Amino acid sequence: MQTITKVAELRRALAQARKADMRIGFVPTMGYLHDGHMALVEASRAQCDVTIASIFVNPTQFGPNEDLSTYPRDFLRDEKLCRDAGVEIIFAPDAQEIYPSGFETFVEPGELAKPLCGGFRPGHFRGVATVVCKLFNMVQPDVAFFGRKDFQQCAIVRHMAIDLNLPIEIVTVPTVREADGLAMSSRNRYLDRQERQQALAISRGLLAAEAQFREGERNVGKLLALVRRHLEKVDRLQYLELVDADTLKPAKSPLGAPAALCVAAYVGTTRLIDNVILNPEFP
The missing domain is CATH 3.40.50.620 (HUPs)
Incomplete structure (x- = not known):
């Protein structure tokens, strides 16, 4: 090398x-x-x-x-x-x-x-x-x-x-995750032990919504609400959006095209981002 x-x-x-x-x-x-x-x-x-x-x-x-x-x-x-x-x-x-x-x-x-x-x-x-x-x-x-x-x-x-x-x-x-679901990021090293546990709210919310989507949920508001409940544990939510995967414009119900469920949130002073892709063609 x-x-x-x-x-x-x-x-x-x-x-x-x-x-x-x-x-x-x-x-x-x-x-x-x-x-x-x-x-x-x-x-x-x-x-x-x-x-x-x-x-x-x-x-x-x-x-x-x-x-x-x-x-x-x-x-x-x-x-x-x-x-x-x-x-x-x-x-x-x-x-x-x-x-x-x-x-x-x-x-x-x-x-x-x-x-x-x-x-x-x-x-x-x-x-x-x-x-x-x-x-x-x-x-x-x-x-x-x-x-x-x-x-x-x-x-x-x-x-x-x-x-x-x-x-x-x-x-x-595809995003690589830790065993507990946290998306790998160089900035994860900023998190102390308590913040590391808090940060799991992000991936848990997204993965819960992904599971609901796979079970047939296509309502944008319901999927966002499910993630938002998990995100009550972060220190500050910057954004939570479900957008069209191609245009990044807000997705509409019922989901009929690939969409990205995206989050940016602060845990302590660390800003973390994560997402899951919801594709109706591959539920």
Whole structure:
């Protein structure tokens, strides 16, 4: 496994793979890796000849009062996890490599960036779309892998690839959960023992609604009410919405198209997001 920090070096390292017409898979991350990230690596290795994982904590997607300075980092641990998982290249640029002096061009996502997290984190998805587009151009993969826990991000990246004619297949991988149901997240490390138990209200509410959906419930209000009862245990609910899985517009009863049941909530000072996908075609 190679660890590379410069774009020029990355392109040299990939030249032979491209010459051999090898299929290149890309897993973009902000590091502090967990089993959710490893599921993306596993998917890439199953579908591609070469797997690249990037580790870059992107400053442009953090707001002024968010956790950029305290975001968990452990590069040596991440390197070992990637090596053990069979990653061929880690791309770990610094901020200057991504945003050199004089940088002023950004990717502005459209309507998909406005609801859900977009309403509470202004500029967040502008930063996400910009860094992902830049990483795509730096790595030039055939396939890129994203986790469905960041459902809105997946929708925006997929739309961006289509809109900008990027020749990259976007693959999304199901959310990986702890044994008790909590969605894996690098930010889970912020939770103390009591908060960790509180946080289970999020996944329990979502999974309870998913179970009701599988039993035939198609009323949006009833599904939301079921989740809301569980969420009484969190410290602050930021949003709970059931949206069309393609447009992210509010879903209507009775559910007749794939929909995403999405939550953002605070437990203590930690903001957590989670979702489940409800698909009437596959109850």
